[in-house]
Structures are given as C-alpha cells and as structure tokens.
Amino acid sequence: GDSVTQMEGPVTLSEEAFLTINCTYTATGYPSLFWYVQYPGEGLQLLLKATKADDKGSNKGFEATYRKETTSFHLEKGSVQVSDSAVYFCALSVGSGYSTLTFGKGTMLLVSP
Amino acid sequence: DTGVSQDPRHKITKRGQNVTFRCDPISEHNRLYWYRQTLGQGPEFLTYFQNEAQLEKSRLLSDRFSAERPKGSFSTLEIQRTEQGDSAMYLCASSGGVGETQYFGPGTRLLVL
Secondary structure, rough: OOOOEOOOOOOOOOEEEEEEEEEEEEEEOOOOEEEEEEEOOOOEEEEEEEOOOOOEEEEOOOEEEEEEEEEEOEEEEEEOOHHEEEEEOOOOOOOOOOOOOOOOEEEEEEOOO | OOOOOEEEEOOOOOOOOEEEEEEEEEOOOEEEEEEEEOOOOOEEEEEEEOOOOEEEEOOOOOOEEEEEEOOOEEEEEEEOOHHHHHOOEEEEEEOOOOOOOOEEEEOOEEEEE
C-alpha cells in the first residue's frame, strides 16, 4: 500500500538556521505530494504541493522538489523563524478526481530565538 | 467563506456513551473527508462523501461509527458506545474545483474516560 516516511523529531534549531525535513514515499500509482503544517491548537494547513516529477512547490520561504528517482519530497527553508515552530506532515494522494491523503507521522520543529 | 468549521472543538465523555460531531465544509466544496489523528501520528482516513453519497469507508471505521451528509452540505460523525481507544482528534476536510486540494478544519478532540 501507499506510505510516507518522515524523519523523526523534534528538530531543534536556532533562529535563521537552515531547515531540512526529509520525506520519502511509496506509492502504487503516480502520486501528488504535499506538505501540511499544524500550529499548536490549530488544524492542518496546506503549506505547499507538487503534482508531477521535478515540480517544485514553494510557499512562505519553504520549498520542496518532487524527486521521482529517489521517491522523495524533502522540505527546506533557508532561514527559519520562531514562528515556524509547528508540526510538519508530508502526505501523498494517488488518482484523479477525489483521492484520500496518506500522511507521515509528522515532524515537530522547535525554533529558539 | 471562513473555511471548514467543526463543532465541538473538545468533547469529554464516559466510556459507553454516544457522541456526535459536526463538520461544515467550505460552501462550494462537494467533497468531504473525515480523518482521525492519534497522539504522535499523522491523520488516518476514515470516510469520504461526494455530495450526499458516502463513497468510501476505511477499515478503521468500525460498526460503532456512522457518518452522514444528508443534504450534501454539513456532515456528522457519530460514535456509539465509545471506548477509550476512540480518544483522538477527529478532522474534517473538504475539497472541490480545480486541483482538489483538501482544506482542513480545526478538529474535534475527543477524550473517553
């Protein structure tokens, strides 16, 4: 079946440090890939997505590139802020029309001043 | 539109009681999803509606769980004879139109004592 594997957290960084959160996937079809973010006490928010190989999704300084050859979709940000502290989920969906999301376990990011 | 809303945000109940949660999707979205998220895990798919029709149910959705979307607008998720293992965050998402991105509500956190 489809699955997503993320690096375990928490990831602890100082403000302005470079961030990488690794995500790899296994899918029976040709998936779309997503990063969602969950701030404390809030629901999931879509951060970025990519729908085909070599696409780069980007938003709020975060980027991730769909790598079919390595089945990866790593999340990066050049300079993190305290306000980026949250839990980040990598997810995939397969199929057109409707398709359910398969999530990784999430990676907590803690950024200190 | 202010996004997907869920009610209540928190629910504490005793084992054996019935509970019902409500989800109001983004008004123009015809697809609605329910997910369950336990502590330290990513969300897991429960069930999916297109308009008023329930088209897919996960094996996680035992006979004690029932979901409805009577007029293709809001949806309810009922859990009968709750068990301590039902304690989780129940998330609702909706999608529609181009791209089919799922937008999540804030969730209902259930605690079964």
